[in-house]
Amino acid sequence: MNDLFPPAPTMPGLFDSPVSPMVRIIDTETAGQKLAEDAVIEIGSVDLDLSTGAISNPMQTFCDPAGVPISPGARKVHHITDEMLAGAPPFAEAVRPFATETYAAQRADFDRSRLRLTGRWLCTYKLALRAFPDVRAHGLQSLVKYVPLDLSSVDGMLAGLHPHRALFDAVCTAVLLRRIADELMPRCHDLRDFLERAERASNEPALLAKLRFGRHKGVPIAEVPSDYLEWLVAEPEMSADAVFTARRQLALRRVRGERALPQAARTAL
CATH class of the missing domain: 3.30.420.10 (Ribonuclease H-like superfamily/Ribonuclease H)
Structure with a gap:
């Protein structure tokens, strides 16, 4: 994913006090x-x-x-x-x-x-x-x-x-x-x-790099099939970290116009 650390949605203020390091x-x-x-x-x-x-x-x-x-x-x-x-x-x-x-x-x-x-x-x-x-x-x-x-x-x-x-x-x-x-x-x-x-x-919940369970355990998120990510999102007992990560990855793929994410595309990510 290219947006692992995206900009925060805030507007700079003209009179903001200095930030302590x-x-x-x-x-x-x-x-x-x-x-x-x-x-x-x-x-x-x-x-x-x-x-x-x-x-x-x-x-x-x-x-x-x-x-x-x-x-x-x-x-x-x-x-x-x-x-x-x-x-x-x-x-x-x-x-x-x-x-x-x-x-x-x-x-x-x-x-x-x-x-x-x-x-x-x-x-x-x-x-x-x-x-x-x-x-x-x-x-x-x-x-x-x-x-x-x-x-x-x-x-x-x-x-x-x-x-x-x-x-x-x-x-x-x-x-x-x-x-x-x-x-x-x-x-x-x-x-x-x-x-x-x-x-x-x-x-926010943790943005996981890999899944820690299931048949895709240890697989980088970018390589997990979209249908499995959709299942994660729909599961009511799924952890907040897994759901958050799946939603972010699915949103990224929608922006790219992807869904099934064939193996060649997964390897290229």
Whole structure:
């Protein structure tokens, strides 16, 4: 698809205030419960200057889970113990220093729903799908490996940390967003345009590069037959990401005057 990062439908204002290039990349570890019952137990963040690529201001804190039990599955991932949380501040106090104007997170819907910080949110997972659609997988550590991401500039921040802890993942996500901006910013008029496009893409369902199920599992979307995409759209229990992706691909084919998409045409896309 040629419109993976299309312009945002906004009109430039004559008196728009300057846009800050600073984005706070943030990550949370939680008790691993359902959203309504979950508790944030760790927050980590760094700041990325999109104008220079500089990553700075690492912050990290534990949070008191207020009696919410940490699930065994969550403990197995982040290895945070009750002893590590002893004396931690309550969430409302712990989250206060992290407030800013623009945030980014991998799978931002998860962090945004738990942190409840107001502002602009960017999702590096959804943006990576548009910047690097051909990468094998789009989880954070997969992107580090397969893009690949050069972490040498943040070695000092990562020292003593490990994946699935809040600050480690925030630092890696900052490097990811910097690389995404390198890829997508040249398609934009300016920083404001990039942020508006990125925010819109982050608020939409994920635009998948490949299907993850069914007889076309692992096949690039551009090569999936139109009748199968039409079936996806019509299925009432289909995921929002799959439906959104199928609709976008079908709309693109309509613009091109295609429907059946014979094999030769699929290969050419």
